Amino acid sequence: MRLVTAEKNGKQFIGIVNEQMNQVIDVNLAEKQIDNTTIIPETMIEAIAQGDKFLERIRQIEEWIQEHPENDCIDSISDITLKAPIPRPSKNIFCVGKNYADHVIEMGSAKDIPDHVVMFTKTPTTVVGPNEIVLNHKNVTEQLDYEGELAVVIGRKGRGIKEDEAFEYVFGYTIINDVTARDIQSRHKQFFLGKSLDTTCPMGPMLVHKSLIPDPSNLSVKTKVNGEVRQSGNTSQLIFPIETIISVISQGMTLEPGDIIATGTPSGVGKGFNPPRFLKAGDLIEITIDNLGTLRNKIQE
Secondary structure, rough: OOOEEEEEEEEEEEEEEEEOOOEEHHHHHHHHHHOOOOOOOOOEEEEOOOOHHHHHHHHHHHHHHHHHOOOOOEEEEOOEOOOOOOOOOOOOOOEEEEOOOHHHHHHHHHOOOOOOOOOOEEEEHHHOOOOOOOOOOOOOOEEOOOOOOEEEOOOOOOOOOHHHHHHHHHEEEEEEEOEHHHHHHHHHHHOOOOOOOOEEEEEEEEEEEEHHHHOOOOOOOEEEOOOEEEEEHHHHHHOOOOOHHHHHHOOOOOOEEOOEEEEEOOOOHHHOOOOOOOOOOEEEEEEOOOOOOOEEEEEEE
């Protein structure tokens, strides 16, 4: 199943995207037509927390739609506004740094390849949806950069998770752009300020359930800026795979439904060029990951 948080006529709703990815089903409207009972909550985090109850209701809606393809709970995807799948995370986004060897090398040298998972976070106020504007923050940075990444969304509460059980705690996957102010990052040494400017975590366009992504360790990750391919990697190149990341984070910290983990970015970021190629006003960034769609955002002009 492919899920979205969308908006129509000023109202947000959870939607199911069809296989052709051109229509969206408003789940609460569909529920009312099926049996006049609303089971699915209004927010994606609450829905994910329902676990199997949520998944079973989505399956019921999908089956009902196949039998009733013409009704007013279905909209063309062009007639709604897609928001980030989780528009307001309940905690900071977990982010893995230095997780592709080629990226580590372009930012320094091979001796910087880590022996342990490197973590930082981005605040909830960084999150925006597909096609939303990323502020240029020209009053505080001159080195805004892009980073296309696969993000994992947690579906079950857990602590001390073993690697061989990690995927039992995954709900699904989406795309994020870990937009970074490199000068701030460098100045403060820690990543937090340079990674947490408002609007610097575009996310989406969809949240795809793990059942549709049988092998997340083999997904193409491609980033374009104004149509030019800048990043072209694959999650098979991750230094620390998804199951290791989940296990490491959870050893002394509880992961909860709706938590988001960004898994790192391949080589080809703006700072990695000589001379660097930082983002400019009006630039269009497009990040495509296999089976997850394309996340598009422009920099404020």
